Amino acid sequence: MPYNLLVNNISKYIQLNEAEKEILFGYLKSKTIKRREFILNEGEICKYSVFVTSGCLRGFTVDKNGVEHVLGFAPPDWWIADMYSLISQKPGILNIEALEDTEAILLSKANQEKLYREVPKFERFFRILTENSLVANQQRIVDNMSLTAEERYSIFCKRYPTLIDHLPQKQIASYIGVTPEFFSRMRSGILRRS
Amino acid sequence: MPYNLLVNNISKYIQLNEAEKEILFGYLKSKTIKRREFILNEGEICKYSVFVTSGCLRGFTVDKNGVEHVLGFAPPDWWIADMYSLISQKPGILNIEALEDTEAILLSKANQEKLYREVPKFERFFRILTENSLVANQQRIVDNMSLTAEERYSIFCKRYPTLIDHLPQKQIASYIGVTPEFFSRMRSGILRRS
DNA sequence: CCCATTTCTTAATCTACATCATCTTTCCTG
DNA sequence: CAGGAAAGATGATGTAGATTAAGAAATGGG
Numbered sequence A, B: 001m002p003y004n005l006l007v008n009n010i011s012k013y014i015q016l017n018e019a020e021k022e023i024l025f026g027y028l029k030s031k032t033i034k035r036r037e038f039i040l041n042e043g044e045i046c047k048y049s050v051f052v053t054s055g056c057l058r059g060f061t062v063d064k065n066g067v068e069h070v071l072g073f074a075p076p077d078w079w080i081a082d083m084y085s086l087i088s089q090k091p092g093i094l095n096i097e098a099l100e101d102t103e104a105i106l107l108s109k110a111n112q113e114k115l116y117r118e119v120p121k122f123e124r125f126f127r128i129l130t131e132n133s134l135v136a137n138q139q140r141i142v143d144n145m146s147l148t149a150e151e152r153y154s155i156f157c158k159r160y161p162t163l164i165d166h167l168p169q170k171q172i173a174s175y176i177g178v179t180p181e182f183f184s185r186m187r188s189g190i191l192r193r194s
Numbered sequence C: 001c002c003c004a005t006t007t008c009t010t011a012a013t014c015t016a017c018a019t020c021a022t023c024t025t026t027c028c029t030g
Numbered sequence D: 001c002a003g004g005a006a007a008g009a010t011g012a013t014g015t016a017g018a019t020t021a022a023g024a025a026a027t028g029g030g
Helices: A004-009 A018-026 A083-088 A108-116 A121-146 A150-160 A161-165 A169-176 A180-193 B003-011 B018-027 B083-088 B109-118 B121-146 B149-159 B160-164 B167-174 B180-193
Strands: A029-033 A038-040 A048-054 A057-063 A070-074 A095-097 A103-110 B030-035 B038-040 B048-054 B058-062 B067-075 B095-098 B102-108
Touching: A004 A048, A018 A029, A018 A108, A048 A108, A070 A169, A070 B121, A095 B167, A103 A108, A108 A121, A121 A150, A121 B067, A121 B083, A121 B121, A150 A161, A150 A169, A161 B003, B003 B048, B018 B030, B018 B109, B030 B167, B048 B109, B058 B102, B067 B167, B102 B109, B109 B121, B121 B149, B149 B160, B149 B180, B167 B180
Parallel strands: none
Antiparallel strands: A029 A103, A038 A095, A048 A103, A057 A070, A057 A095, B030 B102, B038 B095, B048 B102, B058 B067, B058 B095
16 A cells, blocks of 8 residues: 555554544645656745655755755655745745655645544644654754764764765755865765774 | 733634633643743753743753753743653753743643643644744754854844843853854944944 | 942954865766 | 766865953842
8 A cells, every 4th residue: 555654654643543544545645756856946835745655855945145955854754844834825945856766645735734624633643743843953953053063964874874875965964064075074084083 | 810921822823712711721830930040950851831921031951061052032922841851751951041030831741731632722722833933943943054143143133122132142142053252242343334 | 239240342363164176986868 | 888967075275153361341139
């Protein structure tokens, strides 16, 4: 069943019976995204919560100097959206792009609200998702303020071991918050020392 | 009525009838916090969501060099908690301290869960709170990565105009992510230029 | 209302990381 | 499988903001 990974993901936090699963499935749709394809551009209104089942997406902003800043990656079993835009239904600042060919499941904002009404425990599920994401973001703020780039890289390696090997360095550099040049130097420094 | 500000705050997102308000009130308790008093120390388990009605709290972490990093302020009409610890009920990293004599309303984790069960729409309310907070945190990550200290200060001034005058500079500096020394010279630079 | 403590200012020096430029390597795509 | 583009490496130089130190100003507790 194609929604297996998603059901599994949800079951970590709430229990669904067959009827509830059917309601959920009725609100989902699948999407194939090719490498380099954007599923959201800054300035657009975000209409979907996106759950990745294979491949990898990244969410990033572009600052006034044209520099990209990666806010997060979405490998399989992760959700991604421009939360600001999704919530407010105003134009957002996030771009979401496929780093490789990707399969994803989409839940539209409208369907998500219907789901809340028909199966209220989904309210709980998405609250928990948001809470987890808030906690991760707070930790990242603290890390960015108190750690060196090297320490942040080391944390990234521990937290996302599967991502390191098949993610371009410049993407990790951008997530860490340094230039690709400095990131490269930093890595060769680490290698030389160890 | 002492819970007026809180009811108002909640009413922005969900509508409560009198019976629901009474249930809520039964789960709350008031607390007076003196200037410099801590209501949460890092390493403790966070047991309360705290809503400030007067005065001001700050949430901060201390890094391995002993430097404080302010994650947020809670002036009147704001909620504060160590979300990580509150959610996981594990020891947290946040300190919460009163910057001046403060009145607050406490909702314990246990009571919050009871509230969810008895009045499910509170699930929605706290989901929305968390969402808003997530959005603000994401924006802060982007700002920290793409803006200069001066630009971040300017944003802070616009976003929290009421806080600027009665908050010690070093607290703002810490929130912005610079040393008090640099913050001071930055400000005198801004003044001299304008 | 006074003194101790905290906060703020200013200056000199230092450093983590950025920028710019160039070269090499990797890797999609036709 | 070739060649063009993107990614990565490396060197020289520049800069935002940190650190250290010391004095001046503010402030709140007794």
